[in-house]
Amino acid sequence: MSELLVGTSSGLFATNGDGLQPDPGFGTRSVTALAAATGTVWGIADRRTLVRREPDGSWTDIAASAELDLGCVLATRTGVHVGTDEAHLFRLEGEDLSWVKAFESVEGRDEWYTPWGGPPAVRSMAADLAGRLHANVHVGGIPRSVDGERWEPTIDIDADVHQVIAHPGEPDVVLAAGAVGLCVSVDGGANWRTERDGLHSSYARAVAVSGDTVLISACTGPHGGRGALYRTRLEAGAGFEKCTAGLPEWFDGNIDSGWVAASGSIVAFGTPDGEVYRSEDAGVRWSRIAADVPTIRWLCVT
Secondary structure, eight states, X not given: OOOEXXXXXXXXXXXXXXXXXXXXXXXXXXXXXXEEETTEEEEEETTTEEEEEOTTSOEEEEEEOSSSOEEEEEEETTEEEEEEBTSOEEEEETTEEEEOGGGGGOTTGGGOOOTTSSOOEEEEEEEOTTSOEEEEEETTBOOEESSSSOOBOOSOGGGOEEEEXXXXXXTTOEEEEETTEEEEESSTTSSOEEEOTXXXXXXXXXXXXXXXXXXXXXXXXXXXXXBEEEEEESSTTOOOEEOOBTSOSOBSSOOOXXXXXXXXXXXXXXXXXXXXXXXXXXXXXXXXXXXXOSOEEEEEEO
16 A cells, blocks of 8 residues: 655654654654655655665664755665755765766756756756666756766756656656656657646646656746646647646645655645645545645655
């Protein structure tokens, strides 16, 4: 049975019946990101510590960053990668986080930026079923690696990508939510198309896949406003349908990157007001399962 984990600014919450309960093993540390792979859950606690959930439900601190804040984690069969502020990558080596040096020389790196003038960051990562790695730099496109060592740029950096994921059933399909809408690659990130027909705004922050359905969140801009969730199919030109059954007409802020998660037909998302909604039919109908949750940081369906 699928388990929903909700990482917040004050601890981790997990599904219990029809609601959420705090995970006492995690404590009250803040959660930056979560990732599930091969039966194991990984997370980032207090922005500096890589943690792992053990089979007995306890959490173990695995490695720490002394210099940089950690922003996202990707766990695959071949290893664990961590993205950081200032747009660097680490790889877990034993109990240490080692720099991925090749990522420092990606073509076009000197053109990466942020709208507010600060340093860019690795915001999310994905591994497709063919084994390619994709790192979403905000703002710097989606560098990819076909061998885990060499990295090359993909997508226009001004697509302003906020989250990248790999399709769980299609080896060459990679999806991204950006300021231009839904970005779709069917050749492992080499080429991209953009879909936005039916969205009230192209500004998308989160993306997930539930069966044959792609879901993205959209709002009017980086500061939120008229936030909503949409469904579409993978086919080019399929158009978007706004999720409405069981949901308010609009949300005040962003449904942010990492706040939408799916596994099979189960989808869940969090809101800026600390609500959590769940659907059991790929986003057709929704029910609210929690309210007044501390500030949400990341959702994960195992």
